């Protein structure tokens with residue numbers, strides 16, 4: 552691979568603006584890449600127990616060589632680390648390490664480390680500089696861009712958090728080589744979601760199996776460009792950014808019903824399949840487009856069915872924090888590159904999901920208007 556030639560930079564114009572660099576071998580260059588971006592000398596380097604043995608030493612040595620004082624901290628791998636107790640430990644560590652307002656927090660890991668470290672960076676001294684070095688595909692194409700940070704509460708996922716934009720994002724695609732295949736596939740589900748939202752240029756890559764080969768840099772770049780465009784238009788998630796929830800209403804319901812044993816990407820894949828079948832049954836999406844979406848998921852070994860009933864999915868979906876009043880906004884696909892936000896009365900959801908599961912409904916389809 553001619554890595555330097557393939558490196559890509561995407562500028563995200565939110566907050567103070569920041570650059571997302573996608574390339575191979577960036578971890579070994581993170582010190583020199585971050586030196587011009589960060590003003591202070593101390594870096595809190597947060598990672599997890601799976602990533603630490605693989606990449607912590609290399610990131611630390613690059614940062615140290617660039618003149619940073621590095622304080623590493625390792626949290627347990629997995630979603631259960633996204634909690635307030637871990638935030639408290641991080642904040643105490645920052646204070647005890649003498650972190651000042653001009654210093655920085657760097658996350659090295661997947662979405663869990665990024666969301667947690669980002670939240671701590673966002674509230675410590677009312678916000679210190681934050682950098683993301685995503686090591687999963689999901690974090691590279693989705694979680695590391697856009698500034699959403701947070702942790703889970705017992706009442707649900709991501710219920711506590713802040714918007715805190717990073718100063719830089721470094722996606723080192725060589726990290727993807729050590730990802731277990733299911734974790735890689737989790738990220739592919741978000742790539743397919745972005746392909747359906749953004750259009751043929753990305754979706755066509757999703758119709759055959761996405762692997763860790765050369766064109767992964769270009770695939771990540773396309774996803775980041777799309778997400779950057781959406782978050783620039785709607786930084787605080789009050790309008791168009793909701794499009795990024797394609798497949799997520801059902802996906803979150805499946806995650807919740809499974810007690811979070813179904814991973815996010817697999818749940819989203821099922822959610823995309825259910826809402827696409829529902830859109831086709833409602834006459835919003837053509838049969839050919841539906842086939843292409845289901846085939847793309849299958850080509851990437853992602854699931855397209857769920858064992859949960861429409862009643863269970865609707866009940867779980869309406870306890871979602873994105874519910875507003877008596878309606879719930881669904882992202883409905885109308886074609887590749889053509890999705891719309893539609894507000895549905897909550898009591899129509901079961902009928903819509905039933906259509907998505909292959910059943911029949913007489914009540915679904917009278918939307919209250921597109922956003």
Ligand SMILES: NC(=O)c1ccc[n+]([C@@H]2O[C@H](COP(=O)([O-])OP(=O)(O)OC[C@H]3O[C@@H](n4cnc5c(N)ncnc54)[C@H](O)[C@@H]3O)[C@@H](O)[C@H]2O)c1
Nearest residue numbers: 601628629661662663686687689690693694699726729730
């Ligand atoms: N902030 C956002 O905008 C946003 C968007 C999407 C998802 N998220 C959040 O992201 C989280 C999911 O992120 P994720 O899928 O990256 O999960 P994750 O961070 O739990 O990573 C998955 C697993 O892979 C391991 N891992 C990470 N990098 C590795 C590597 N290079 N090699 C080997 N193992 C590695 C991790 O230790 C973990 O066990 C969820 O909590 C979700 O809510 C946030």
Ligand SMILES: [Zn+2]
Nearest residue numbers: 741799815819
């Ligand atoms: Zn997602």
